[in-house]
Amino acid sequence: MSDATQNHADLAPSTGAKFRQRTLPILIFVAIILAIPMTDPSRTMLTLIHQMAINIVFALAYNMLLGKGGMLSFGHAVYFGLGGYFCMHVMNWIEEGSGIWGSYPTFFLPVMGFVAGGLAAAVIGSFSCRRAGTTFAMISLGVAELVFSGAFMFDSLFGGEQGINGDRMNGPEVFGLSMGPMQDIYWFMAFWTVVGIVAMYAFTRTPLGRLSEATRDNPQRVQFIGYNPTRVRWLVFTISGAFAGLAGGMSAVNYEIFTPEALSLIPSGFVLIMAYVGGITYFAGPIMGAILLTYMSSMMSDFTEAWLLYLGLMFVIIVMYAPRGIAGIVFGFWDGLRGAQSGEFLKRTLIQLAGCLLMLLGLIVLVEVSIRWSNGWGEVFEPYGMHFGHDSILTWIVIVVPIVAGAAILRYLGREKEEMPA
Known part of the structure; x- marks a missing residue:
């Protein structure tokens, strides 16, 4: 074995580190999901948990771009919103019983959001992914403003300022869930959150997931070994948009309404903060960031009207002094104790x-x-x-x-x- 190969092996994380940083957080997360119903949570707590589940999937989808692909997007809420809007239309088609939709279960609406978000990302990414860096970020910003403005022009698609609402208690039941009580929605959220986490984790271990990291670090070398960096970015962008649409479908079922605000720059900026505060270099980072920031936005506002100021200060401090985010602090502390x-x-x-x-x-x-x-x-x-x-x-x-x-x-x-x- 050459010295270069030995040095490369030394740089790779150990088996124990991989388990602690990748597998163990997922196992703990699943265990918490199964334990929460045993505590008999209140309606307020269930509402907060549902919002956390949506943001976890959305933040992980965004981190496929930023953390794994190195693509800074200011408009990823476009795919979240388009996926959610399409699910709202499907929800109404299910209620009307029109065509094949009359027998489609509401439980599987996130699949429709996944498809809609992926198709939208594939179309938009076909031209935006031809550029990287600052140019890509500016294109994503322009697309976000374009789609957000269009939401107020095409009332038949977006419902204008009032948005589109529906009723989730239609269609055949799945797993005995009527999709009415909060407890039923909890298991719906738990199922799709775990599916989203496992699927996105599996993607990071695929050759395409590895290529996305290589393209992030050195696109010239990726091209030298025979791959097209633009195509790699487009594929990752499409898959990321699909999972953002999955989160949009979860939101549509949870709230039974979708408004143009879901397409605005506010959720696009919020998901960026969630991913970065949690730690974009770790798979579990966006999960931690989504949980913390959802709690802050939902509960901290009850204690102080300056919670946005505290959020901004936390983001600045993380960027300046802890660029690896909360996950970096947690795993660094654990490694230090060992x-x-x-x-x-x-x-x-x-x-x-x-x-x-x-x-x-x-x-x-x-x-x-x-x-x-x-x-x-x-x-x-x-x-x-x-x-x-x-x-x-x-x-x-x-x-x-x-x-x-x-x-x-x-x-x-x-x-x-x-x-x-x-």
């Missing part, structure tokens, strides 16, 4: 965490006090019965001291790391 200097690593991590929490404490107080002062309604930030007015010296002590102390701790750790021998 290392030779696990005690020193744990001590350093705890100190670093303390510094981050101190800065976060000061920042939260600053944001909440500023929001209440800016609104001018006379409200005062009063967590746990404490009174933090904007004109109080105590308030500014609570803001400044933790931020300065946390920054000093992180700066000290950074200098110590630089002075450590390589």
Whole structure:
């Protein structure tokens, strides 16, 4: 074996690392899905879980482009929305009992979303995938604006501003699910989420999935070995759009309505943040990002009106200081605990965490006090019965001291790391 081959083998993740980073998260996820019904979740919790399931499939589909294919898209909600809209039309055809649709189960509507999203991506990708990098991103942005504008012009297809609604309780039952109660929808969501995760994971292990990563890193070399990088990008783009359409079909069944907002730049930007915050270099990363950001968008808004500001700050911090996302932090921490200097690593991590929490404490107080002062309604930030007015010296002590102390701790750790021998 040559030295080059040995070095290449050393760069590859070990069997244990592959299991921890790829297989184990999926097994844990499936176990959680099976355990949730045993806890007798409330209707609110089921609604949140259903939204998480939709976003997980959508984020994984998007990461096939960004993480695996290196294609930054600002309009992937187009395929999510077109898949959902087509499912809404099929849902109404099922209710009318017209043609073959009268015997089509609502349970399998995501398949129609998969087909519609894939066909739309195949057509749009036939010209957009001829370019890469910034040009591709700008084309995706233009296509998103074009489709979003068209949704208000073609009322028969998109229903105008009011969108299209339907009734999911039609067609033959599958697995004894009437598709009416929230519990039935839970198993519907669980089934298609697991199918989507397993199918997309299987795709990453195929030759095309490997070629997409090679095209991302070095398209010239891919062309040199006999493959067309443009065709590889188009195929990956089409499959990614199909799975985005699958998520759109899940959303159509869950909400029984689809509006042009689903085609706008807002969900396209949100899925980008979900994938990147979770970690685009790990298959489980978008799953983590989708769960966290769905919770933040649904529940955190009940506690503070500045939740979007916190979301933006988190995204900036992840991009600057943790580019491998939440998954990178989790797996890095686990690998550090298994290392030779696990005690020193744990001590350093705890100190670093303390510094981050101190800065976060000061920042939260600053944001909440500023929001209440800016609104001018006379409200005062009063967590746990404490009174933090904007004109109080105590308030500014609570803001400044933790931020300065946390920054000093992180700066000290950074200098110590630089002075450590390589």
